[in-house]
Amino acid sequence: MIEMKIESIRISLMSTNQQVVILKELDGERRLPIFIGKTEGDAISFHLNGVSVPRPLTHDLAASILSKLNARLSYVLINDLRNQHFYASIVMHLGEDEQEIVLDARPSDAIAIAVRLDCPIFVDEHVLEVAGVELTDEAEADSKEDLGAFSDFISSLDLSDLDKDK
Amino acid sequence: MVEVKVDAVRVYSMSSHRVVILKDLESERFLPIWIGQPEAEAITIHLTNTRVARPLTHDLIVNAIRELGATVRYVIVNDLREETFYARLVLRTRDGKDLSIDSRPSDAIAIAVRVGCSIYVDDDIMAQHGQQPEEEAGQEEDLGAFKDFLSTLDLDDLDKK
Numbered sequence: 001m002i003e004m005k006i007e008s009i010r011i012s013l014m015s016t017n018q019q020v021v022i023l024k025e026l027d028g029e030r031r032l033p034i035f036i037g038k039t040e041g042d043a044i045s046f047h048l049n050g051v052s053v054p055r056p057l058t059h060d061l062a063a064s065i066l067s068k069l070n071a072r073l074s075y076v077l078i079n080d081l082r083n084q085h086f087y088a089s090i091v092m093h094l095g096e097d098e099q100e101i102v103l104d105a106r107p108s109d110a111i112a113i114a115v116r117l118d119c120p121i122f123v124d125e126h127v128l129e130v131a132g133v134e135l136t137d138e139a140e141a142d143s144k145e146d147l148g149a150f151s152d153f154i155s156s157l158d159l160s161d162l163d164k165d166k
Numbered sequence: 167m168v169e170v171k172v173d174a175v176r177v178y179s180m181s182s183h184r185v186v187i188l189k190d191l192e193s194e195r196f197l198p199i200w201i202g203q204p205e206a207e208a209i210t211i212h213l214t215n216t217r218v219a220r221p222l223t224h225d226l227i228v229n230a231i232r233e234l235g236a237t238v239r240y241v242i243v244n245d246l247r248e249e250t251f252y253a254r255l256v257l258r259t260r261d262g263k264d265l266s267i268d269s270r271p272s273d274a275i276a277i278a279v280r281v282g283c284s285i286y287v288d289d290d291i292m293a294q295h296g297q298q299p300e301e302e303a304g305q306e307e308d309l310g311a312f313k314d315f316l317s318t319l320d321l322d323d324l325d326k327k
Contacts, residue, residue: 039204069234
């Protein structure tokens with residue numbers, strides 16, 4: 001299990017109903033992008049941005065139910081990827097005997113609850129191996145190439161024209 | 167407390183919001199409540215037995231309540247302040263204690279339809295905001311307006327052409 005943090009939530013310009021949450025390794029450079037619904041994306045970003053809402057959102061309700069039932073949230077884990085769907089579990093403990101309870105959840109719900117109850121987010125190593133992306137030197141080289149194109153453009157400008165106009 | 171059931175979830179073309187219509191079980195009184203689109207979908211997906219690949223948020227909540235040994239006794243729409251309806255979810259813990267949790271009506275209803283518990287509305291709220299369908303007279307009036315329109319048409323013009 002690898003601990004992750006939420007690096008960003010991005011909106012897609014192609015689909016207003018989808019957002020992407022980007023998780024980043026706490027101790028590494030690998031990132032895991034997960035497509036989530038707009039409602040769940042908003043539920044995560046509203047909470048992280050401290051947006052105050054007049055009435056509890058669905059995930060606020062979920063968090064308050066868990067708290068009031070004395071469940072202690074241990075962590076959430078993105079544990080599988082099958083048929084292009086990520087799977088997650090919410091792991092909590094209940095009572096004096098620390099009974100472990102594991103709930104099946106979508107990653108978006110698990111993350112929206114994790115940020116509210118302040119528990120760590122983990123990803124299974126094999127999921128990160130399959131779906132993780134790493135910003136490598138190649139990617140940086142790409143960005144220099146992009147700059148290169150800009151340089152090419154600048155060098156193609158005939159600045160002597162400017163003088164002629166005056 | 168007036169027991170109600172979900173009579174309909176309506177879509178209005180002019181708004182992204184939805185309306186859930188609660189009907190008094192024992193009379194022809196209806197309480198319409200504006201709710202958000204995702205919550206409306208959470209209610210209708212369950213009521214229409216639509217299969218979903220992964221648990222939706224309200225499915226997750228219901229699973230959590232069950233796994234934690236609690237049950238939902240009932241939900242109640244118990245207040246209306248500044249044009250916002252308030253609801254409570256009444257749970258019984260595994261120790262037999264009752265807990266009341268603040269909720270939006272939409273979330274409470276989405277949970278109630280999943281666990282099959284009763285939905286109530288506070289007496290005063292139903293008395294003040296419950297709506298009764300207009301009697302037959304209403305329909306004739308509507309038809310009346312149509313008749314008025316018909317009578318303004320000058321059908322003689324048709325012949326002239």
